[in-house]
Amino acid sequence: MREFKASHSATFEINLYGLSGATSVIFGLYGAWGARFFTLGPAAAQSRTRTPVMSSTSFARRESVDSSAAAFQAAHKAAPFASKHPKGFGEMVLVDGVSIEKTYLLPVPNLRQWLPEEDQQTCNRRKLDTVAEDSVERKSTYNKIMGESDVILGDIRRNDSQEAVSRAYVRAGPRANTYFDPSKVKAAVVTCGGLCPGLNNVVRDVTLALWNLYGVREIYGIRMGFAGFYNWTSLDQKEAPIMLTPKTVANIHHYGGTILGSNRGGFDQDKIINFLTTYGVSQVYVIGGDGTHRAANKISEECRRRNLAVAVAGVPKTIDNDVDLLDRSFGFNTAVEEAQRAIRSASTEARCVPNGIGVVKLMGRSAGFIAAHASLSSGDVNLCLIPEIPIELDGPRSCLDHLEHVVEEQGHGVVVVAEGAGEELLGTSVEADAGGNKKLPPIGAFMKDRIQEHFAKKGKECTVKYIDPSYMIRSVPANAADSLYCMLLGQNAVHGAMAGYTGFTVGLSANRVGDIKGAKSSD
Structure with missing residues (x-):
C-alpha cells in the first residue's frame, strides 16, 4: 500500500445529535440532501471544487483548526436537509482525539505501468447511441x-483509541x-x-x-x-x-x-x-x-x-x-427474501400441530449471514445455528434445552440452521467438488433426528417438519x-x-x- 498524496490530516467536527458515551463516531454523509462529511483537511477540500461540501459554501485554505471548524459549522447550518428539518439539528460538537492524519491507498495495477506504449490516451466522452439529423x-x-x-x-468508524491512520481504496x-x-x-x-x-x-x-x-x-x-x-x-x-x-x-x-x-x-x-x-x-x-x-x-x-x-x-x-x-x-438480499418464504412455511406448519417444530436448512458454507439475516428479519425463528458459533446440543442452557422451553411456553418452535454449521458434531468431509469445496455433512437431517430423540427421552410428543429450500433461494431473479x-x-x-x-x-x-x-x- 502507498501513502495517499492528498492531505487527509484534519481535526474535524461531527454533530452527535445528543448522543453521549464513548467517543466513537461514523464518518457519514447526507447524500442527496447535500452536506457531506469527509475527513478532508482544508487543502484537500479546496481541491474538490467539482464536488463541493455544500453548494452554498466554498472552502478556502485556512491555517487554523478553528477556522476549518467554523467552515464545517457553517456548512452544517446551511445544509438543505438541516434547514428543512422543523427543529433543525443544533450545533455541531467537536470530538477531541478523533482524527485521520494519514491515509494509505491500496493501489490497483494498471496496464500503463508496464505497457505505456500501448496506451491509446483516448478522451473519455460518453457515447450516446443516438444520431443527429446531420448523421454526426x-x-x-x-x-x-x-x-x-x-x-x-476503509475505516469510517473511529474512536479516540485508534491510530490516526486509515486505509483507502480506489x-x-x-x-x-x-x-x-x-x-x-x-x-x-x-x-x-x-x-x-x-x-x-x-x-x-x-x-x-x-x-x-x-x-x-x-x-x-x-x-x-x-x-x-x-x-x-x-x-x-x-x-x-x-x-x-x-x-x-x-x-x-x-x-x-x-x-x-x-x-x-x-x-x-x-x-x-x-x-x-x-x-x-x-x-x-x-x-x-x-x-x-x-x-x-x-x-x-x-x-x-x-x-x-x-x-x-x-x-x-x-x-x-x-x-x-x-x-x-450481489444477490444476498434476494436470497434472504426468498429464505423467508421457507421460514414462513416452517412457522405455519409448526403452529398448526401440537408441539410443532419447523426446521429450515439454508445456504451458508462457512458463514451464516443468510441464516442470521433471514432469522432476524422474519421474527419467527427461535433458534439459529451458524458455522461461526460451535453448537452445544445437550445439557442445561443448550440448544435443545432452549428449544424445549420455547415449545413449552408457546406451543411451537422454529429452527434455522446454516448448511455449514455443526462440523464439530459431524466432522469434516474429505470429498470435494470440482471447485475444491469440501462436501458438507447433512446438518439439517441430523438436527431433525436429534430434536425428535431429545423430546422422546423427555417423554414429550413433538411433530418436526423439515424444510430444505436449498437451491431455490439462489435460482430466482x-x-x-x-x-x-x-x-x-x-x-x-x-x-x-x-x-x-x-x-x-x-x-x-x-x-x-x-x-x-x-x-x-x-x-
Whole structure:
C-alpha cells in the first residue's frame, strides 16, 4: 500500500445529535440532501471544487483548526436537509482525539505501468447511441470523472483509541482518458461457480455499458464457465461463445440463473490465453467467487508476463455474503427474501400441530449471514445455528434445552440452521467438488433426528417438519435492490477496465463502489 498524496490530516467536527458515551463516531454523509462529511483537511477540500461540501459554501485554505471548524459549522447550518428539518439539528460538537492524519491507498495495477506504449490516451466522452439529423454522432461527458485523489476510506468508524491512520481504496468510475481505444476493444464475459440472483443482471449491465457507453461491438459471452474458452470445435458449437448485444441481453434480468451457463473447474490458463490472443480480446470480465477470482488473477499475471494489453476485471459473486472488505455481495438480499418464504412455511406448519417444530436448512458454507439475516428479519425463528458459533446440543442452557422451553411456553418452535454449521458434531468431509469445496455433512437431517430423540427421552410428543429450500433461494431473479447493485458493479467494472486497470474486482465499501486489487494467485 502507498501513502495517499492528498492531505487527509484534519481535526474535524461531527454533530452527535445528543448522543453521549464513548467517543466513537461514523464518518457519514447526507447524500442527496447535500452536506457531506469527509475527513478532508482544508487543502484537500479546496481541491474538490467539482464536488463541493455544500453548494452554498466554498472552502478556502485556512491555517487554523478553528477556522476549518467554523467552515464545517457553517456548512452544517446551511445544509438543505438541516434547514428543512422543523427543529433543525443544533450545533455541531467537536470530538477531541478523533482524527485521520494519514491515509494509505491500496493501489490497483494498471496496464500503463508496464505497457505505456500501448496506451491509446483516448478522451473519455460518453457515447450516446443516438444520431443527429446531420448523421454526426453525438457524445456527452459524464456527470463526474474520477481522478487520482478520489478514494474510499476503509475505516469510517473511529474512536479516540485508534491510530490516526486509515486505509483507502480506489473509487470506481469513469476516468478522463481511457487506456484503450473503445472502437478497437473486443471483450469477453464469463460466469463461473454456483448460481446467484443477479448473474444475468451483471452480464446485461456489462454488455450495455460496453455497447452504449463506449461503443464496443464485439462482446463474447463465454459458455459454461472457464471451459467455454476452449471446450468446443468448429464442428461442435454447442458450448461455443455467443455474441452479446443489447438485443440478446434485453430481458435476461427478469430471469434467474445465467444466460451463459456456469460451471466449476475447467480452468486451463494456456488455453484461455490462446483464445484471447486468437480472437484479439483485450478485456475479460470474470463473474465468480474466491476460486474464480484466483483464476482471474492468474490470467492477469500471465498476460502481464507475456506483455499482452489485456485488462482482467472481476465482479465478486457469493450468495453467502462472505467477501472481506465489501459491504455485501450481489444477490444476498434476494436470497434472504426468498429464505423467508421457507421460514414462513416452517412457522405455519409448526403452529398448526401440537408441539410443532419447523426446521429450515439454508445456504451458508462457512458463514451464516443468510441464516442470521433471514432469522432476524422474519421474527419467527427461535433458534439459529451458524458455522461461526460451535453448537452445544445437550445439557442445561443448550440448544435443545432452549428449544424445549420455547415449545413449552408457546406451543411451537422454529429452527434455522446454516448448511455449514455443526462440523464439530459431524466432522469434516474429505470429498470435494470440482471447485475444491469440501462436501458438507447433512446438518439439517441430523438436527431433525436429534430434536425428535431429545423430546422422546423427555417423554414429550413433538411433530418436526423439515424444510430444505436449498437451491431455490439462489435460482430466482434479483430483487430491486440487487438489480440496482448489479448495475453499479457492471458499469464500474467496464469503467475500470477501460481505464487500464487489471487484476481488480469491483465492490461496495462504505456504501461506495471501489476498484479493489485482487489477491495474488499464490495466496
